[in-house]
Ligand SMILES: Nc1ncnc2c1ncn2[C@@H]1O[C@H](COP(=O)(O)OP(=O)(O)O)[C@@H](O)[C@H]1O
């Protein structure tokens with residue numbers, strides 16, 4: 001991915017801040033390095049400032065402070081139409097009074113390419129998105145998925161340095177969305193452009209991205225490849241936002257090189273990887289993914305243990321979800337493959353649940369982190 | 373597919389019909405209102421422009437006898453005697469003036485001739501009328517012996533006539549040459565001027581309204597709503613007040629002239645009031661909201677991402693505006709233009725107050741014929757032509773722009 005001369009990142013956000021009303025910062029100190037050809041996703045709840053970051057990069061909103069560099073060059077003073085950034089809008093923004101062919105040809109026409117060149121390239125991109133026979137239609141005559149593909153092709157056809165996509169699949173139904181995710185990845189692999197992708201759908205982010213920047217309240221909580229984000233969440237927000245996690249509260253009792261020992265509220269002692277905790281005596285939350293929790297017999301003595309009372313279970317098909325409750329009322333969810341390993345359980349039964357220390361993180365102590 | 377039994381189908385159609393009847397019942401009051409206030413007056417106007425029984429009611433027997441006349445020389449004495457008798461009756465009832473006025477419309481100069489003759493005939497006693505009535509008539513004016521006079525009387529007596537349309541188009545029916553142009557062109561010129569002024573007003577409204585609507589649409593909605601109230605404010609002041617305000621501004625010693633003279637820019641005052649300039653100016657002011665409102669609501673509905681998309685594709689702001697944004701506002705622009713144009717073509721009060729003779733429009737002449745010259749038939753013909761003209765323009769518009777593209781919101 002890093003085919004750049006030197007180790008300078010292709011795109012950099014440096015201490016970028018943004019306010020609309022001169023009172024509150026919508027984006028508070030945003031830092032991000034993106035390599036050429038990388039697929040980066042900004043993931044975060046609605047209102048967390050993702051669109052704002054894209055708009056600043058595209059030049060439609062000015063930067064309150066900080067800088068944005070493309071290829072080492074400040075872009076904040078460059079007009080949007082000179083930045084050579086392709087953009088896919090959530091509502092597609094296909095020009096309704098132009099045919100598909102005219103829509104695709106528009107950026108080329110602006111660049112004063114010859115008629116033949118434009119025609120040839122438009123046909124090529126129509127083929128790329130498999131809409132060869134739809135060139136003469138107007139956007140209103142296409143389905144949502146087709147419009148989406150046209151919007152994508154239009155953002156790519158003029159060979160931009162960076163392509164921005166702001167929740168491009170938000171308006172599609174689930175099946176079409178999955179198909180389009182695949183399509184976008186295919187084009188990305190084929191053409192090798194750099195993508196900044198915005199979504200609030202974590203599955204979408206996990207399946208498509210090289211790296212994901214998790215946004216909350218105008219701050220990047222963690223920026224890492226999908227598996228790191230999932231396996232090693234940096235704080236409670238990320239652990240909660242990405243996937244599902246069980247939380248056990250306690251206090252730090254011992255600190256080691258990269259792990260800690262935690263005294264749980266119900267008295268048990270467990271060890272976990274060190275994340276954003278960790279001073280002696282401080283409150284902490286140990287986070288464990290539901291699929292990492294197992295029924296004791298399978299782990300032997302290697303793991304942590306906690307006793308919990310069985311409440312209920314849900315049959316999902318490939319796996320079964322079990323709900324447990326610890327002595328002090330924390331809820332625990334176990335996802336167990338639908339195989340013969342599951343013991344017969346009746347509501348009220350108390351058993352021990354176990355996990356490996358390296359499958360759990362000791363995170364910050366707050367119930368819901370509110371970085372201000 | 374399952375097929376309904378006959379009974380089921382019957383029941384379905386009965387319930388559907390019931391629903392439709394109910395829905396119709398709700399609009400009946402509106403339909404009645406429209407019928408009485410809109411359809412009926414227009415129908416009566418169209419009717420009046422071709423139906424004109426006045427003369428036929430004044431001298432019915434004469435006209436009946438003239439129907440048998442072959443149109444050469446003068447009618448036979450018996451016919452003349454009947455005319456004198458009817459004229460005598462009219463003079464006694466003081467209705468000969470009406471006849472004079474009606475005949476004068478068909479042929480200029482007949483008014484005084486009929487009036488003086490009526491005066492003479494009216495003095496005759498019944499016996500004298502019998503014996504020397506015809507002679508008195510022929511003595512009263514030499515034109516009574518001429519063929520054209522009686523042809524004119526005959527024409528004036530027609531109950532159904534297209535004469536008023538000829539007049540409205542500056543044409544006349546010549547006894548020998550058929551339909552020909554009149555010497556002076558009044559109405560055609562006035563129609564042309566009306567259209568020209570309406571076009572000027574529409575263009576001005578578009579030029580002034582477009583940037584304002586654009587500005588309003590770009591504001592956050594609370595500020596935009598506040599400013600929109602200012603746009604609507606003129607609607608809450610009387611039309612008359614707004615128009616007279618223009619008089620105060622424009623008149624010879626008015627605000628503008630005094631100001632310009634005061635700062636020494638001009639030596640003598642401009643004559644601005646009672647010109648077509650004044651009409652165009654005041655009407656642009658009055659009709660501007662009709663342009664702004666549809667434009668604004670269309671612009672509000674345009675997602676800013678279209679313009680952003682164009683910019684991100686590399687278009688400079690001006691070309692992006694011209695090629696992307698402007699075409700998307702056309703439905704609002706054509707709706708506004710159509711509204712302003714059609715309203716201003718038929719506008720009456722403002723040109724009447726500030727237009728003088730120079731700034732008059734066709735509606736002022738129509739009003740003149742209704743109120744002063746008492747020629748309702750001509751007024752109706754002019755009005756019908758105006759209606760036809762607007763329908764024609766609308767048709768042209770629909771052909772070239774497409775009325776389906778109009779968008780009011
Ligand atoms: N043009 C704007 N003017 C004022 N506030 C805005 C504007 N755009 C976004 N905001 C505010 O900034 C915050 C972040 O918005 P946005 O970047 O759209 O978030 P996201 O895309 O993550 O949902 C929100 O609270 C939103 O209300």
Ligand SMILES: [Mg+2]
Nearest residue numbers: 047050051052
């Ligand atoms: Mg957004």
